Amino acid sequence: MRDRVTRAAKDLGYTPNAMARSLITRRSHMAGVLISNLTNLYYPEALSELSQSFSRHGVRLLLFTLPHERDVDQVVDQLWEYRVDGVIAAARLSNAQVALFERRHIPLVFFNRYLKDRPVNAVCCDQRGAAALIVSRLVAAGHRRYGIICGPNDSVVGEERVQGAIARLTELGVSTVKTVRGGYDYESGASGLHELVRTFKGAPDAVICANDVMALGCIDAAREDLKLSVPSQLSVVGFDGVAPGRWRSYGLTTLRQPVRRMAEAAVSMLLECVEEPGRPPERRVFTATLVEGRSARLGEPSIP
Amino acid sequence: MRDRVTRAAKDLGYTPNAMARSLITRRSHMAGVLISNLTNLYYPEALSELSQSFSRHGVRLLLFTLPHERDVDQVVDQLWEYRVDGVIAAARLSNAQVALFERRHIPLVFFNRYLKDRPVNAVCCDQRGAAALIVSRLVAAGHRRYGIICGPNDSVVGEERVQGAIARLTELGVSTVKTVRGGYDYESGASGLHELVRTFKGAPDAVICANDVMALGCIDAAREDLKLSVPSQLSVVGFDGVAPGRWRSYGLTTLRQPVRRMAEAAVSMLLECVEEPGRPPERRVFTATLVEGRSARLGEPSIP
DNA sequence: TTGAAAGCGTTACCAG
DNA sequence: CTGGTAACGCTTTCAA
Numbered sequence: 001m002r003d004r005v006t007r008a009a010k011d012l013g014y015t016p017n018a019m020a021r022s023l024i025t026r027r028s029h030m031a032g033v034l035i036s037n038l039t040n041l042y043y044p045e046a047l048s049e050l051s052q053s054f055s056r057h058g059v060r061l062l063l064f065t066l067p068h069e070r071d072v073d074q075v076v077d078q079l080w081e082y083r084v085d086g087v088i089a090a091a092r093l094s095n096a097q098v099a100l101f102e103r104r105h106i107p108l109v110f111f112n113r114y115l116k117d118r119p120v121n122a123v124c125c126d127q128r129g130a131a132a133l134i135v136s137r138l139v140a141a142g143h144r145r146y147g148i149i150c151g152p153n154d155s156v157v158g159e160e161r162v163q164g165a166i167a168r169l170t171e172l173g174v175s176t177v178k179t180v181r182g183g184y185d186y187e188s189g190a191s192g193l194h195e196l197v198r199t200f201k202g203a204p205d206a207v208i209c210a211n212d213v214m215a216l217g218c219i220d221a222a223r224e225d226l227k228l229s230v231p232s233q234l235s236v237v238g239f240d241g242v243a244p245g246r247w248r249s250y251g252l253t254t255l256r257q258p259v260r261r262m263a264e265a266a267v268s269m270l271l272e273c274v275e276e277p278g279r280p281p282e283r284r285v286f287t288a289t290l291v292e293g294r295s296a297r298l299g300e301p302s303i304p
Numbered sequence: 305m306r307d308r309v310t311r312a313a314k315d316l317g318y319t320p321n322a323m324a325r326s327l328i329t330r331r332s333h334m335a336g337v338l339i340s341n342l343t344n345l346y347y348p349e350a351l352s353e354l355s356q357s358f359s360r361h362g363v364r365l366l367l368f369t370l371p372h373e374r375d376v377d378q379v380v381d382q383l384w385e386y387r388v389d390g391v392i393a394a395a396r397l398s399n400a401q402v403a404l405f406e407r408r409h410i411p412l413v414f415f416n417r418y419l420k421d422r423p424v425n426a427v428c429c430d431q432r433g434a435a436a437l438i439v440s441r442l443v444a445a446g447h448r449r450y451g452i453i454c455g456p457n458d459s460v461v462g463e464e465r466v467q468g469a470i471a472r473l474t475e476l477g478v479s480t481v482k483t484v485r486g487g488y489d490y491e492s493g494a495s496g497l498h499e500l501v502r503t504f505k506g507a508p509d510a511v512i513c514a515n516d517v518m519a520l521g522c523i524d525a526a527r528e529d530l531k532l533s534v535p536s537q538l539s540v541v542g543f544d545g546v547a548p549g550r551w552r553s554y555g556l557t558t559l560r561q562p563v564r565r566m567a568e569a570a571v572s573m574l575l576e577c578v579e580e581p582g583r584p585p586e587r588r589v590f591t592a593t594l595v596e597g598r599s600a601r602l603g604e605p606s607i608p
Numbered sequence: 609t610t611g612a613a614a615g616c617g618t619t620a621c622c623a624g
Numbered sequence: 625c626t627g628g629t630a631a632c633g634c635t636t637t638c639a640a
Contacts, residue, residue, distance in 0.1 A: 013407070013408070015384040015385055017385070017387060019323035019324075019327055019332065019387060020323075020327055023321070023323055023324055028323065030366075030386075033367075038349070038351060038352035038355075039352065039547070044342045044343070044347075044351075045342070045343065047342060047348075047367075048341070048342035048343065048369055051342075051367055051368070051369040052369060055375075060366055060382060061366065062334075062364055062365065063351075063355055063365045063366075063367040064355070064359075064365075065352055065355040065356060065359075071359075077319065078364060081319055081320060081321070081322040082322045082323070082334075082364060186547070186551060190552070216551065220551055220553050221552070223552075224553070243490070244548055247490060247520065247521070247524055248521075248524035248525070248527075248528040248529075249524050249528070249553045249554075
C-alpha cells in the first residue's frame with residue numbers, strides 16, 4: 001500500500017508543500033539573514049559560508065540586504081510574516097529592535113557584532129586582542145608615529161579594533177598617535193592617509209586601518225600619490241583577511257577572521273536556540289590569525 | 305468596528321501569517337535566486353542589486369548558493385517545496401533541469417547566461433559586441449600579438465567573450481592569437497600570462513581576459529613576476545567592471561556590465577511571467593560600456 | 609456592514 | 625496498520 005502511494009506520488013510529480021507543513025508544525029525551516037551592504041567584500045564571503053552552513057542543516061535562507069538603516073523596521077515585519085525560525089544579523093540593530101525579537105521569542109544571533117548594553121547571542125572575533133597583537137609587533141619593529149584610519153561611527157567592530165590598538169599603544173608608551181575617520185571603503189583609506197600626512201606634517205611610520213579594503217586604499221595612496229614605499233617607508237596593516245589583500249600588488253599584513261568557523265558557529269547556535277527556547281544568550285569569541293604579508297615591518301616583541 | 309479590530313491587532317502584536325496566506329492565494333511572494341559561487345566578485349554586486357530590486361517589488365528572496373554542480377537537483381526540489389513564485393538563475397542549469405521548471409510552470413529567468421538549444425527567459429549582455437569593440441580599439445593601437453585567457457569550460461559568457469574577440473581579430477586580419485584556459489580567479493590570470501609567455505616565447509602585445517579578476521592577476525604577474533610595464537609593454541583588458549579594477553594600482557580597462565539595470569530587468573521580467581503565465585520566452589540584451597582605464601593602449605579604429 | 613462557512617495542503621490524533 | 629477528522633491561519637464567497 002505504502003509503495004503504491006509512493007509510486008503514484010512520484011508519477012504525478014507530487015512535492016510536499018512546505019508552507020502547509022510549517023503551518024501545522026510551526027517550524028518553517030527558514031532562517032532570515034540580515035546584511036547591511038554586500039559591497040563590503042567581507043560580507044559576500046560570510047554570506048556564502050552562512051548559506052552553505054544552513055544548507056547542510058536543511059535550512060533555507062531568506063536574504064535581506066539593508067542599504068539604508070531605515071529599512072530595518074519593514075524588513076523585521078517581513079521576518080514575522082514569514083515566520084522564520086530564527087535570524088542571523090550581520091547588520092546594525094537598535095536595542096528596541098532586538099527587544100522585539102525577544103518579545104516574539106524569535107532566536108537572534110549577531111554575526112561579527114554585538115550590543116553593549118544587552119546580553120545577546122553573538123559570534124565574533126577578539127578584535128581588541130587582534131589589535132593588541134599587531135600593535136606589539138609594529139612597536140617592536142621600531143615604528144614611533146602611528147596613524148589610525150577608523151571605521152564608520154556606527155561600527156562596533158571598527159571601534160573595538162581602534163580602541164584595542166590605542167590601548168596597546170598607550171601601554172607600550174607610544175604617544176604619537178593620530179586617528180582619522182573612515183567609511184570602510186577603498187577611497188576613505190586613500191583619503192585617510194592624505195589626511196594623516198597633513199596632520200602629521202609628514203608621513204607616519206605605520207598606519208593601522210580598521211579593515212582591509214581601507215588598508216589597500218591606503219597602500220595605493222602611499223605608493224601612487226605620495227611616492228612612499230610600502231613597507232620600507234610606511235607600514236600598513238588591516239583587518240579581515242579578504243582575498244584582494246593576498247594579491248601580488250599588496251601582500252597585505254592583516255588579521256584574518258576565521259569566517260567559515262564563525263559562520264558554522266552562528267548557524268549551530270541559532271539552531272540550538274530554535275530547539276531549546278529560552279536558552280540564555282551566549283557569546284562565542286574567535287581569535288583572528290596574523291597574516292604576515294609584505295605591507296608592514298614587524299618585529300618580535302621582547303615582552304610577549 | 306474596523307478600528308476596534310485594527311487596534312486590538314496592534315495591541316496583541318498580531319502579524320498576518322504569510323504562509324497561511326500563500327496557501328490559499330497560491331502566491332508566496334518569494335523568489336528563488338540560484339548563484340554558483342559568491343566568491344566571484346561579480347556576483348555579490350549582482351545579488352545585492354537583485355535583492356534590492358525584489359525588495360522594491362515586495363518580493364522576498366530565497367537564496368541558494370551552489371558550490372558544486374551536483375547540488376542543483378536537491379536545491380530545485382526545495383524550490384518546489386517552498387512554492388516560490390519564480391526563480392532567477394545565475395548558475396548553470398542543465399537542459400533537463402530547465403524542462404522541470406517548464407513542466408511545473410515555474411517562471412525562470414537566467415541572469416547573465418542562457419541556453420543555446422532551448423528558448424529561455426534571459427537577461428544578458430552583448431558579450432560578442434563588447435569583445436569586438438575592445439579588439440577594434442586594441443588593433444587600432446597597433447598591437448599585433450594577442451593572448452587570450454579564457455574562462456572555465458562551462459561558462460557560456462566566457463565562451464562568447466572569447467569567440468567574439470577571436471572573430472573580430474580574424475576579421476581585422478590578425479592571426480597571431482593564442483588562447484589559454486582560465487578559471488575566472490586571480491591566480492589563473494597570473495598563471496595564464498606565464499603560460500602565454502611560454503608559448504609565445506616572449507610577451508604578447510595585449511592580453512584579453514575573460515573577466516576582470518583574471519585581468520588583475522595578469523597585470524600583477526606582468527609587473528611583479530615578469531617586470532613588464534603595463535600598459536607600455538603589455539596591454540591588458542578584462543570584462544565586468546568590478547570595483548577593484550578601479551583601484552589606483554590597476555585602473556583596469558574593461559567592459560562594464562550595467563548590473564543594476566540588468567538586475568531590475570531580470571526582476572521585472574520574472575514578475576511579468578508570474579502575472580502572465582504562458583508568456584513566450586524573451587531575451588533582453590544589454591550593452592557593456594567601455595571603461596578606458598590605464599591598463600591598455602587603445603587607438604581609434606579608422607573603420608568603426 | 610457583518611458573520612459564517614468552505615477550502616488551501618499539511619500533520620496529529622484517535623478510533624477501528 | 626489503516627482511515628477518518630480536526631486543526632494550523634488565512635482568503636474567498638455567500639448569506640443575513
